[in-house]
Structures are given as structure tokens and as C-alpha cells.
Amino acid sequence: MADRVVVVGSVNMDMVVRLPRLPEAGETVAGTGFAMIPGGKGANQAVAAARSGAATAIVGRVGNDEFGRRLRRGLDGDGVDVSRLRGDPQSPTGIAVVHVDERGENAIVVVPGANGRTEAHDAAGAFVGAGICLLQGEIPAEALLGAARLAREAGCAVFLDPAPPEAVPEAIWPLCALVLPNASEAAALTGIPVADAASAQAAGAALVARGARAALVKLGAAGAVLVTASGATPVAAFPVEAIDTTAAGDCMAGALAAARVGGASLPEAAEFAAAAAALSVTRAGAQPSLPMREETLRFLRGRRGAV
Numbered sequence: 001m002a003d004r005v006v007v008v009g010s011v012n013m014d015m016v017v018r019l020p021r022l023p024e025a026g027e028t029v030a031g032t033g034f035a036m037i038p039g040g041k042g043a044n045q046a047v048a049a050a051r052s053g054a055a056t057a058i059v060g061r062v063g064n065d066e067f068g069r070r071l072r073r074g075l076d077g078d079g080v081d082v083s084r085l086r087g088d089p090q091s092p093t094g095i096a097v098v099h100v101d102e103r104g105e106n107a108i109v110v111v112p113g114a115n116g117r118t119e120a121h122d123a124a125g126a127f128v129g130a131g132i133c134l135l136q137g138e139i140p141a142e143a144l145l146g147a148a149r150l151a152r153e154a155g156c157a158v159f160l161d162p163a164p165p166e167a168v169p170e171a172i173w174p175l176c177a178l179v180l181p182n183a184s185e186a187a188a189l190t191g192i193p194v195a196d197a198a199s200a201q202a203a204g205a206a207l208v209a210r211g212a213r214a215a216l217v218k219l220g221a222a223g224a225v226l227v228t229a230s231g232a233t234p235v236a237a238f239p240v241e242a243i244d245t246t247a248a249g250d251c252m253a254g255a256l257a258a259a260r261v262g263g264a265s266l267p268e269a270a271e272f273a274a275a276a277a278a279l280s281v282t283r284a285g286a287q288p289s290l291p292m293r294e295e296t297l298r299f300l301r302g303r304r305g306a307v
Contacts, residue, residue, distance in 0.1 A: 009042020
């Protein structure tokens with residue numbers, strides 16, 4: 001497998017609000033902190049892949065504004081190739097408003113901005129020499145499907161994080177080597193309520209039946225289940241004290257892609273990704289929480305030694 005990851009996806013500035021608990025509808029809750037942090041599922045996954053050791057490029061759009069310039073500089077500083085991150089003259093950079101409570105749970109509102117103008121042709125030629133194309137649902141469905149087709153034509157494996165699930169076109173499933181939904185996304189996509197390993201396996205099998213070659217259904221602190229046509233493999237969780245779960249799924253996707261292009265088998269890559277995600281939830285913020293490869297390997301060695 002070629003050793004490069006190409007991420008096609010969203011790039012946002014996250015407005016992170018900390019508060020004791022998430023508000024109910026119509027309720028005002030006093031916050032305890034505020035920060036502006038680079039984010040967007042595409043950018044998060046690109047940084048996670050780069051920090052996990054893979055040569056990584058991102059395809060997407062930002063506005064020709066200060067947020068766009070800051071985000072471009074940040075990605076470049078993490079070693080991500082930003083030569084295909086376009087400045088869109090007609091839309092501002094996307095933003096996300098992230099509420100994080102005392103338990104580390106979050107609720108997020110996304111305003112797409114320039115992300116909503118991403119087109120498939122932005123990725124034309126991007127997959128030459130790449131092993132994995134990593135996609136998410138925060139860009140238009142036409143761009144998502146078109147990028148998947150371009151990747152497959154170039155011999156590049158398509159990994160899809162189907163978030164939000166309503167943005168995912170039905171025609172994409174046969175193009176996917178791996179689908180990485182969390183429990184709520186898997187339930188929304190399949191109609192199967194996902195609450196444990198057995199129901200995760202059933203939902204994963206339903207996605208494989210639609211044409212995806214494999215599905216990794218994420219269960220948060222309960223781990224994940226890797227499902228292929230030949231059966232299911234549990235992916236153990238790494239218990240930690242979570243302070244912020246923002247971008248944990250993105251961390252898992254990027255780290256898994258990096259491990260896979262680095263030569264790991266899919267179960268080995270899933271274990272590495274679970275360890276990286278466990279580390280990420282012990283830190284605040286989206287991209288600031290994403291661990292370096294050596295940190296994840298050291299964490300894995302420590303946990304294995306404790307068994």
C-alpha cells in the first residue's frame with residue numbers, strides 16, 4: 001500500500017465554550033471558559049494522521065479571511081500538505097460552536113461556510129501515490145461521492161467517517177474499504193439501535209451488506225467492533241479519565257489511516273487508533289488533544305505491560 005493519506009473534508013475554527021452542563025432548549029447556562037481552536041473533521045483527521053506518522057495532505061476550502069489564514073498556517077505547522085486547501089472568495093471560513101460540559105461530553109453546531117463549496121474536482125490528481133483517502137460528511141454529498149470515485153479510480157482505498165450520517169449518499173457504500181461510524185451514526189444509517197457489541201456487530205454487518213468491505217463501529221468508552229464479511233473482531237477500549245471527547249472519533253480515523261498505510265493490519269491499526277483516541281480525550285480541545293505517534297506507542301506499551 002502507498003504510504004500517503006489524503007483527507008478530503010472540512011476545515012473550521014472551533015469556538016469552544018466550557019460550562020457545567022449542556023443547556024436544555026430555551027435555557028441559559030453560565031459558561032466557565034471560552035477558546036478559539038482549529039478544528040473541522042477533515043482538518044482534525046489530517047492532523048491526527050500526520051502526528052501518527054503518515055505523510056498527509058488535505059483537500060478542502062477555507063475563506064480568504066483571518067480564520068482561513070490561521071488554519072492554513074496551523075495545518076502546515078503540523079506537516080500537513082496544504083497545497084490543495086483552496087481559499088474561496090465567496091464564503092467565509094467554516095466555524096463550529098462546541099459546548100463541553102464538566103463530564104467531557106459535547107454538543108456541536110457547525111456553520112459550513114467555505115466547506116459547503118467544496119467540489120470533487122478540488123481533489124483531481126490528489127490521489128496519485130496515496131494509499132488511503134479519508135472522507136467525512138461535512139462537505140457536500142456530490143463532492144463526497146465524487147472524491148470517493150476519483151480515489152478508487154486512482155487505486156486508493158476509501159475510508160469514510162459518515163458524520164453527519166444524513167449527508168452520506170447511498171451510492172458511496174460500494175466504494176468504501178472501511179466505514180467508521182459511532183453508535184448513533186450507525187443507528188441512523190441502518191435503523192438498528194446500537195447500545196452494545198452485539199448490536200454494533202449487527203449494524204456493521206448491515207453496512208457491509210450495502211457494499212462496504214469493512215465497518216468499525218465505535219462505542220466510545222466501551223471500545224469498538226470491527227466487522228467484515230467473514231465476521232467480527234472486538235477492539236478493546238483503554239480506560240482513561242476523560243475531560244473532553246471533542247475530536248476523539250477524528251483522532252481514531254486519522255490514527256487508523258496512518259497505521260494502515262504504515263503497514264499494520266486492520267485489527268492492529270484499530271488497536272493503535274483506539275489508544276490514540278483514549279489519549280486524546282484526556283486533553284482539552286480538538287487538534288490540541290491529538291497525540292504524536294511516539295506518545296501513542298508509549299501509551300500502548302504501558303498498557304500492555306500492565307496486563
